[in-house]
């Protein structure tokens with residue numbers, strides 16, 4: 001039986017199908033369906049367990065007012081996986097790794113796109129082994145593996161800096177991701193334009209303050225760093241996007257999966273909630289993320305979505 005979420009996806013998908021002329025040879029003039037959501041369909045999502053070392057030893061820019069609760073973090077993580085599972089075929093779990101307190105942020109060690117998994121070299125030494133740790137899972141999914149460190153010995157990159165818009169890659173040039181990495185990335189994923197976007201040093205990643213909130217819509221913080229990044233996107237990106245502005249940077253990070261938006265709840269970002277409340281292009285689901293945001297993690301950080 002279809003869940004309510006699945007029914008909503010089908011409805012959204014049906015509404016958004018558009019048509020284009022097929023250009024190839026004899027079929028010229030035949031109408032072919034093009035789905036604008038194509039690049040936001042995922043059939044597998046990888047999540048990694050929450051190690052107990054996450055509580056005390058995970059990296060964070062500022063010590064949070066209240067300590068991280070392991071019980072709450074694990075509950076929020078299980079809830080995340082369960083809610084996403086309502087929309088995708090497979091959730092692939094990797095066990096927690098106590099040696100890597102930040103390893104729950106599985107978005108950072110690998111970027112997966114079009115059957116290729118690029119193992120990054122995370123730009124902080126405490127996370128250095130995470131890309132190799134996730135390799136086995138990626139191989140088991142029959143992905144073609146490429147190692148960033150083999151392409152450029154000085155390159156560093158966190159997956160949290162990579163924003164695929166559906167038409168091109170925008171990549172944060174940040175404390176964690178450098179120019180060499182962005183150049184190497186462009187050699188691996190050649191089918192789409194790749195553009196570097198400067199990230200002010202107080203912000204961890206491009207996606208710490210932005211995300212795709214639907215086809216052609218970039219959610220982004222209305223803060224000095226967010227405005228600077230948006231100006232650069234407008235100047236340098238190859239395509240134009242609508243902007244959905246949030247008073248809080250982190251509230252702009254949502255998951256857009258199979259036609260549904262997953263966003264943070266009102267109690268976590270009371271000043272930004274109205275933006276999500278008034279945004280009604282897609283079905284929406286709230287996902288609490290308070291314990292992960294204490295260690296600078298946004299919603300996209302705790303999964304790898306595979307298209």
Ligand code: CIR
Nearest residue numbers: 059105107160295296297301
């Ligand atoms: C770190 O500093 O690496 C972690 N505490 C947070 C990583 C968040 N990941 C992400 O935005 N993709």
